[in-house]
Amino acid sequence: MNATLGARLLRRAPWWGVVLLLAVLAVVWVYPFVWMVSASLKSSLEVFTAGLKIVPDDFAWENYSRAWTDANFGRYMVNTVILTVSTVAIVVVRCALAGYVLGRYGFRGKKVILAVLVATLFVPTGYTIIPIVKLSMELNLLNSLTGMILALSGAANVSAILIYAGYFRQLPKELEEAATVDGAGFGRVFFRIMLPLSMPVTATVALLTFLATWNAFFLPLVFSFSDPDLRTLSVGMQAFVGENATDWSGMAAAGVISILPIVALFLFLQRYFVEGIAGAVKS
Known part of the structure; x- marks a missing residue:
């Protein structure tokens, strides 16, 4: 035994x-x-003296109040939510349409378009900031939330397009043929049939876009130079850094406030995220 x-x-x-x-x-x-x-629950002194200790001696809940009210993170949260939700909606529709055409249709120049899309992956983000700012100034959108949304949602999003293309490519053609026989056009086939079927991929693209937009720093910083009320959470984090000192406990509280929506969204969409990635890789 x-x-x-x-x-x-x-x-x-x-x-x-x-x-x-x-x-x-x-x-x-x-x-x-x-x-x-x-x-985020310690005093600024205890942050340095406690070392790696996790449980605070005294719970300083006022750090969250200071971050939300004094550092104006309530306003920054609203800006970030509007910016992120709008950008995600635009990117999902735009990339789904592009991926649908590339995945389901054959046409001249398709390989060239795919090559150009892949080539944009190697272009550093910093090289695009000057034309974006110049164009936004010409359109009077530089110091506005609308301009920030268009700038962030106008990126190439090559990964999202290729994920959609791979997913749509594996769907049976009988779906489109049956809808076409019933008199459905391109728009109806896409929005009534194809887009609902791509929910796992949509959740994946939405989550990745959400993360990128929520944590975006460079573009929101440029667009909010002249108007601090346009700052997002990532840009507003600078409010805790002074010339002679840094409010580390307040910054930690602000960091927790910033990251909680991301954690909640990921826990909600993680099943669709895995399914979307698996479906794109399988194709």
Whole structure:
């Protein structure tokens, strides 16, 4: 009996080793976030004196009040939500349409278009800021939330287009043929049939776009130079950095406020995110 038990434990040893390794990696990966939450409830002095200690001596809930009210993060949250939701909506519709055409139709120049899209992946973001600012100035959109939305949603989004193209390519053509026989045009086929079927991919693209837009710093910084009320959460984080000192506990509280919507959205969409990536890779 003991020999059988020993043999069984020996066979499971590699599995337990993998579990232990993954558990250690999970703790290392999650610890910075846990420490940030802990720092958001400490005084500025305790942040430095407590070291790696997680539980604060005294819970300083006023840090959140200071971040939300004094640092104007309430206003920045509204700006960020409007900016992110609008950008996600535009990017999803635009990339879904482009991916649908590239994935389902054959036409001259298709390979050239795909090559140009892939080539844009190698263009640094910094090289595009000057033409974006110049064009926004010409259209009187530089110091506005509308201009910021158009600038962020006008990116190439090559990954999103290719994910949609790969997903639409694997759908059966009978769906379109049946709808066409019933008198449906391009728009009706796309919005009534194809787009609802691509929900896993849409969730993936929406989540990736949400993350990129929510954390965007460079473009929102440029567009809010002349109007601080247009700042987003990432840009507003600078309010805690002074000339001679930095409010680390207030910055940690602001960081927690900024990251909680991302965590909540990911937990809600994680199943669709995995399905969308798996479907695109499978195609």
